[in-house]
Amino acid sequence: MPPSAYELRACELRDLAQVGQIERASFPERPYTRLDFAYFLLVARDGFIVASKDGSVMGYVIATARGREGSIQSIAVSPESREKGVGELLLRSAIDRLAGRCGRVHLLVDAGNEAAIHLYRKLSFEETGKVVKGYYPNGGDAVEMVRKL
Numbered sequence: 530m531p532p533s534a535y536e537l538r539a540c541e542l543r544d545l546a547q548v549g550q551i552e553r554a555s556f557p558e559r560p561y562t563r564l565d566f567a568y569f570l571l572v573a574r575d576g577f578i579v580a581s582k583d584g585s586v587m588g589y590v591i592a593t594a595r596g597r598e599g600s601i602q603s604i605a606v607s608p609e610s611r612e613k614g615v616g617e618l619l620l621r622s623a624i625d626r627l628a629g630r631c632g633r634v635h636l637l638v639d640a641g642n643e644a645a646i647h648l649y650r651k652l653s654f655e656e657t658g659k660v661v662k663g664y665y666p667n668g669g670d671a672v673e674m675v676r677k678l
């Protein structure tokens with residue numbers, strides 16, 4: 530799907546039902562709750578971005594800033610919209626919003642999540658070497674990645 534076919538915009542309260550569906554399809558073992566997303570709406574503000582077309586949400590990303598340190602809290606694309614460039618555009622948009630405010634951005638990713646690691650490397654994130662053993666409910670290790678802004 531060409532990028533012009535959908536828009537990237539700040540998430541709103543009315544999007545949270547669809548964001549929740551994408552979340553549960555993407556992270557069945559550890560989905561954020563509606564309360565978690567409401568909290569992120571407050572703290573991330575315009576760093577909580579959705580890709581949407583005709584009122585239908587295809588994916589979301591949440592970027593927060595603490596001082597000069599940016600963080601990608603989560604990113605997910607609905608299963609039927611994957612591998613069409615939506616995740617990359619969402620992540621680029623989140624990075625753009627953090628740039629200027631932060632000196633770097635970091636994230637944690639499941640060591641076995643090849644799709645996400647491929648996307649992060651493509652957008653110049655690098656492994657720091659820090660691994661959090663057994664971070665995920667399935668026992669998976671979390672790998673820290675970072676990108677200068």
Ligand SMILES: CC(C)(COP(=O)(O)OP(=O)(O)OC[C@H]1O[C@@H](n2cnc3c(N)ncnc32)[C@H](O)[C@@H]1OP(=O)(O)O)[C@@H](O)C(=O)NCCC(=O)NCCS
Nearest residue numbers: 555604605606611612613614615616617638644645647648
């Ligand atoms: C990770 C995720 C957000 C990627 O979104 P997407 O819209 O499918 O990604 P894009 O289409 O923008 O692809 C970006 C790059 O990743 C690659 N990629 C996407 N899915 C892939 C897969 N399953 N395996 C390998 N590479 C993959 C694409 O080929 C592309 O790289 P390329 O241009 O070099 O070919 C999506 O797979 C997802 O929602 N997964 C479940 C949630 C998740 O794991 N989130 C990350 C938590 S840390």
